[in-house]
Amino acid sequence: xxxxxxxxxxxxxxxxxxxxxxxxxxxxxxxxxxxxxxxxxxxxxxxxxxxxxxxxxxxxxxxxxxxxxxxxxxxxxxxxxxxxxxxxxxxxxxxxxxxxxxxxxxxxxxxxxxxxxxxxxxxxxxxxxxxxxxxxxxxxxxxxxxxxxxxxxxxxxxxxxxxxxxxxxxxxxxxxxxxxxxxxxxxxxxxxxxxxxxxxxxxxxxxxxxxxxxxxxxxxxxxxxxxxxxxxxxxxxxxxxxxxxxxxxxxxxxxxxxxxxxxxxxxxxxxxxxxxxxxxxxxxxxxxxxxxxxxxxxxxxx
Numbered sequence: 001x002x003x004x005x006x007x008x009x010x011x012x013x014x015x016x017x018x019x020x021x022x023x024x025x026x027x028x029x030x031x032x033x034x035x036x037x038x039x040x041x042x043x044x045x046x047x048x049x050x051x052x053x054x055x056x057x058x059x060x061x062x063x064x065x066x067x068x069x070x071x072x073x074x075x076x077x078x079x080x081x082x083x084x085x086x087x088x089x090x091x092x093x094x095x096x097x098x099x100x101x102x103x104x105x106x107x108x109x110x111x112x113x114x115x116x117x118x119x120x121x122x123x124x125x126x127x128x129x130x131x132x133x134x135x136x137x138x139x140x141x142x143x144x145x146x147x148x149x150x151x152x153x154x155x156x157x158x159x160x161x162x163x164x165x166x167x168x169x170x171x172x173x174x175x176x177x178x179x180x181x182x183x184x185x186x187x188x189x190x191x192x193x194x195x196x197x198x199x200x201x202x203x204x205x206x207x208x209x210x211x212x213x214x215x216x217x218x219x220x221x222x223x224x225x226x227x228x229x230x231x232x233x234x235x236x237x238x239x240x241x242x243x244x245x246x247x248x249x250x251x252x253x254x255x256x257x258x259x260x261x262x263x264x265x266x267x268x269x270x271x272x273x274x275x276x277x278x279x280x281x282x283x284x285x286x287x288x289x290x291x292x293x294x295x296x297x298x299x300x301x302x
Contacts, residue, residue, distance in 0.1 A: 001038070006082050008026075009023060021149075028072075031078065032141045041066065044063075057189075062137075076178075164219055168231060174235020181209075188200075245261045
């Protein structure tokens with residue numbers, strides 16, 4: 001499910017000659033595809049992962065706050081982050097398709113088959129089938145995100161004029177943005193259902209993402225190098241790495257989290273190795289680029 005979804009989104013972005021913005025919108029479409037059309041968590045009031053959002057912001061048969069959170073989450077963490085990490089690991093293949101036309105059709109078919117079979121299995125196991133009207137809204141939302149992704153100009157984020165900063169700055173921005181998102185959807189709803197309307201949580205979450213995109217788009221990304229992109233992508237991943245020991249040590253969790261410390265350590269090692277590779281490539285590229293040539297790094301966001 002996740003692998004096919006990320007591959008399809010990435011292939012469409014490349015074949016349409018678009019940028020990261022299109023990847024984000026396609027990721028939103030993938031989030032709705034998984035959570036609304038496959039597992040139906042957008043509608044199920046008894047979905048096991050709702051936590052503090054159970055009953056919070058539910059109206060017209062839809063868990064609205066949960067729907068907003070998971071759409072954002074899947075776009076950034078299930079699609080954008082893994083795609084960018086792999087492109088950073090294999091820069092020579094960044095602008096080229098990873099699948100043939102036939103391969104793309106096969107992967108897309110597997111994704112849709114997974115969604116259909118998953119819908120039947122989850123509905124049977126949980127005894128819940130979403131009402132037709134909200135489900136149709138999920139279909140329309142998925143198609144709407146795909147349409148918006150195709151229409152988004154490829155150079156929308158290449159018009160900034162603010163000078164680029166050190167890679168560590170973007171790591172901090174990514175880390176703090178992920179932390180702020182987690183607090184918005186995981187902590188704000190616990191304050192009070194009466195004083196804090198669910199609509200406010202949705203507005204805060206969407207405003208956070210919109211503000212982050214607008215702020216980052218203000219930088220001169222056409223002159224960026226891979227280390228700066230690596231810094232931005234690493235921030236949210238570092239948050240997951242830091243949380244992994246807390247997951248294993250949390251005795252109140254009903255699920256088995258044994259080994260999460262090892263998982264976090266392994267990802268920290270892999271992230272460090274990728275950092276070293278990216279920095280080495282940046283140094284090499286800057287050393288062979290002449291003053292009249294456009295640096296390879298400046299093409300990262302086309």
